[in-house]
Amino acid sequence: MTRVVIIGGGPGGYESALVAAQLGAEVTVVDSDGIGGSAVLTDCVPSKTLIATADVMNQVEVAGELGIFLKDHQGDAAAAIGVDLARVNARVKQLAADQSADIAAGLAKAGITVVKGHGRLDGPSRVIATAPDGTETSYDADAVLIATGAAPRTLASAQPDGERILTWEQVYDLDEIPTKLIVVGSGVTGAEFASAYNGIGVDVTLVSSRDRVLPGEDADAAQVLEDVFKRRGMEVLGRSRMKSVTRDGDTVTVELEDGRTVTGSHCLLALGSIPNTRDLGLTEAGVELDEGGFIKVDRVSRTTARGVYAAGDCTGVFMLASVAAMQGRIAMWHVLGDAVSPLDLGVVASNVFTSPEIATVGVSQQTVDDGKAYAEVVLQPLASNSRAKMQEVKEGFVKLLISPGSGRVLGGVVVGPHASELIHPIAVAVTERITADQLAHVFTVYPSLSGSVAEAARRLHRA
Numbered sequence: 214m215t216r217v218v219i220i221g222g223g224p225g226g227y228e229s230a231l232v233a234a235q236l237g238a239e240v241t242v243v244d245s246d247g248i249g250g251s252a253v254l255t256d257c258v259p260s261k262t263l264i265a266t267a268d269v270m271n272q273v274e275v276a277g278e279l280g281i282f283l284k285d286h287q288g289d290a291a292a293a294i295g296v297d298l299a300r301v302n303a304r305v306k307q308l309a310a311d312q313s314a315d316i317a318a319g320l321a322k323a324g325i326t327v328v329k330g331h332g333r334l335d336g337p338s339r340v341i342a343t344a345p346d347g348t349e350t351s352y353d354a355d356a357v358l359i360a361t362g363a364a365p366r367t368l369a370s371a372q373p374d375g376e377r378i379l380t381w382e383q384v385y386d387l388d389e390i391p392t393k394l395i396v397v398g399s400g401v402t403g404a405e406f407a408s409a410y411n412g413i414g415v416d417v418t419l420v421s422s423r424d425r426v427l428p429g430e431d432a433d434a435a436q437v438l439e440d441v442f443k444r445r446g447m448e449v450l451g452r453s454r455m456k457s458v459t460r461d462g463d464t465v466t467v468e469l470e471d472g473r474t475v476t477g478s479h480c481l482l483a484l485g486s487i488p489n490t491r492d493l494g495l496t497e498a499g500v501e502l503d504e505g506g507f508i509k510v511d512r513v514s515r516t517t518a519r520g521v522y523a524a525g526d527c528t529g530v531f532m533l534a535s536v537a538a539m540q541g542r543i544a545m546w547h548v549l550g551d552a553v554s555p556l557d558l559g560v561v562a563s564n565v566f567t568s569p570e571i572a573t574v575g576v577s578q579q580t581v582d583d584g585k586a587y588a589e590v591v592l593q594p595l596a597s598n599s600r601a602k603m604q605e606v607k608e609g610f611v612k613l614l615i616s617p618g619s620g621r622v623l624g625g626v627v628v629g630p631h632a633s634e635l636i637h638p639i640a641v642a643v644t645e646r647i648t649a650d651q652l653a654h655v656f657t658v659y660p661s662l663s664g665s666v667a668e669a670a671r672r673l674h675r676a
Contacts, residue, residue, distance in 0.1 A: 214239045215549060218340045218354040220332035220493070223250020224534040225360035225525030227316055229541030234323040236549045241352055242325060243332030243342045249313040251362050251526075252534040255382040258312050260405060262305045263385075264566050266296065267412030271568045274445075275605040296413040299388040306385055328352075334359075334494035337518040341494075356520050356548040359500070359508060360541060361493065363486035363526035371397070371458035371482055377465050378458055378480045381406060391415050391479040395467050397455045398483030399426045401565050404438065406481055407447065408567035417447045418475055420467060422454040427565065431578050433592065434571045434628045437608050441569065450475070458482070488527045505529065512555030514544035522548065531558055562640040564633040569609050572636035575624030575643040576614050588614040588623050593669035595629050600660035606630060611665045613639070613649065615673050620648040622670075629662060638666055649673040 215238040219226045222244030233240045247254050273294055276282070283293050320327055328350070330342040340352045365380035367373060375383050381402055396407040399421030411417045419426065419442065426442065426449060427435040442449055454470045458480050465480045488507045495502060499518035501509045507529030514522045522544035525537030539556060546553035562574040580586045595601040595609040609629030615622050625639035642652050653670035657663050 215355045216353060217241070217356050217358065217545070217548070218243065218332075218352045219358045219360060220244075220334075220340060221250060221358075221360035221362060221525070221527075222246070222248040222327070223360055223362050223525060223537065224252050225362075225537035225541040226250065226358065227320060228538040229358050229360065229524060229545045230320060230325050231323055232542045232545040233549060234325050236545065236551055238545075238549060240323075240325045241328060241340075241354075242320065243328045243330055243340060243352075245329070245331045247313055248317040248320065248327065249309070250360075251364075251382070252537070253312050253316065254309050255385075257534050258309045259305045259385055260381065260409070261566055262308050263301065264405065264409045264412075264568075266301050267409040268568060270294070270296065270414065271412045278605045296390065298390050298413070301413075302385045302387060331492075333492060334498040334500070334521070336494075337498045337500075337521050354520070356522065356544075358514075358541060358544055359490075359493065359495070359516070359521065359523040359527060360525045360537065361489040361527045362537075363488045363529075363532065365482065366485040366487045367482060368484065370456065371480075371484070373482060374460065377460050377463070377478070378482065380482055384481060387479075391477070393418070393477035393479070395420060395465065395475055395477040395480045396483060397458065397467060397480060398485070399423060399449075400429065400483060400485065401427065403481075403483030405566050406483065407442070408438075411442065411445055411447045412568055416477075418477065419447060419449045420453050420455055420469070420475065421449065421451050424451050426451075427571070430565060430571055431573060431612070431626045433578065433610070433612065434573075434626055437610070437628050438565075438567055438569065438571060441608055486526060486532065488529060490527055503529070510540070512543075512557075513547040513553060514540045514556070515547070520548075530556070531561060531563075533561070533563055536561060560640065560644045562636050564636065566633070569606075569629050570627075570632035572627045572632035573625070574636055574640045575622070577624060578612070578614070578626070581614065586623065587617060589617050589673060590614050591669050591672045593665050593672065595662065595665055598660070598662060598665045598668075600662050600664070601629070603660065604630070606662075611635070611669045613666075613669045613673060615649045620650060620673070620675070621646050622649055622652060625666075627666075631662070635663055635666065638663065 217233045217238045330344040393416045407419045426439045456468045467475045501517040508523040524540035565571040593611045612626040614624040622642035627635045649670045
């Protein structure tokens, strides 16, 4: 029986453990932070639970247009509804704990041993687990998987205190609504939290060092989101690089490099992530790291040390829970001799959980604009969709990119409600090399937002 030891219990860790157990390996998971990792306990599950509350509030915003009002209220329905942040965060933490427990139960049912402690390599074929009481236990392994994730990046000039200056892992301890929240960083994390807190009624200022929100996403999609942010009263400061963040009592001050200052009650730092790869014995075991401290891996998750694999955010390949899980599965399929295909980032669907959501897959508009790919592009606004009109959805679109020769769908973007769900048929088309005509010929429900996917595909038909 092959012995597999996994360091880290996040998506890369627990998904790989389940695959290894299914294939008959003896599996041990050494975990220090809680099963599910940051994805379940402090990142994806908590943040999207908070966002679910904001989504309801954003729907209330258009209640009047839908003919909904509060019987004893003489104004806007949205103005009569408030959010109890303490109850929201209590629910967030409980859901995260429940999800972690469910995953742990699944591991136990599969016969996987979970060891609580800090894991490190002692050479490429042995793991030392240090328990909370300092006790050390060694585990010999035929294969090791490193899945230790990443942590919020901070700066010496912007140190979180857990009360007023916060990382995204610390916001769930807030019991009262911030009177004014400054979000530093306009990438995915910054945009999602800015959108969520704006949605629950917080005065939000978003500080971006770039010329637009979401600089790494589709430019058309990012513009729609920024327009929505401003319409909803958010202040967006573009080309405004943060110099420092300081606190004086209940006031937080963000100083910008151009000398301007922004004050608020709280500041959320969304400055990116750093890999959790220190004190793991990686270099000594022959595992090579890049300049940022991320573990170098190939497309089947192998590191430079024989028998040592890595998955998830600690590799910096594509920092999504879905990619971490796939990297972990691929590693186990490879080491245990099952059928395996190398990781293909060209078919990864991703989503930004703002309001509206932004989902993407495949070839991007930027790649086409840079001349690195050739594609015909069509953009279908949701404003013309009958279901969108019923729901008072006025912003958003479906964008398809197809090969001019074969007509094959190369990529797509969806901006709108539940874009994370609407991107799936486009992701299937990209993965399975389906043409725009084939996508257009699939029946869609009427009325539905997904009808705009087929409509965009029909517009790309060439006789």
